[in-house]
């Protein structure tokens with residue numbers, strides 16, 4: 001695997017969950033459980049009903065929130081607050097990550113389909129809040145999530161950055177399609193569970209890595 005040089009691109013834009021901290025931290029699992037419970041409670045359905053719900057909407061919608069807003073008139077802020085009520089003690093401080101980000105002279109940003117308060121809590125746990133210029137969340141994106149083109153357009157305006165001078169780090173391969181088309185250098189962080197997706201998305205991936213800290217160690 002070739003390496004990225006800090007001097008290559010001015011801006012580094014990171015996804016938050018399962019990207020700035022590794023998937024094994026498991027907080028995303030807890031969030032996913034809360035999303036499932038929210039849907040089951042809202043629609044008064046059981047596990048089988050939930051399975052049918054996912055099957056019905058999975059292909060045509062970017063996120064669960066999108067389904068709930070467009071089909072069930074759900075208050076997005078209520079949904080987001082409830083599914084982000086999480087146990088942050090599972091996020092582990094990572095000294096090497098902090099050192100690397102501290103040393104790298106690049107402008108650093110977070111771009112998440114979550115909410116800013118969640119981002120703040122994660123970055124606080126990692127003790128790296130002060131190393132980021134800004135965080136762009138789903139509320140600022142008018143609830144239009146990645147991987148929709150509009151989401152990245154709003155993000156670009158908000159951060160006012162040149163995408164050709166930007167590296168985009170993300171664990172969901174489908175979220176790299178638009179960044180690559182818009183001229184960003186893309187880094188995909190895969191796991192044992194997701195690595196089979198490589199072939200489908202390889203045209204949109206410049207670097208496929210399984211360890212962010214190792215990759216950024218210069």
Ligand SMILES: [Mg+2]
Nearest residue numbers: 015017018171
């Ligand atoms: Mg993620």
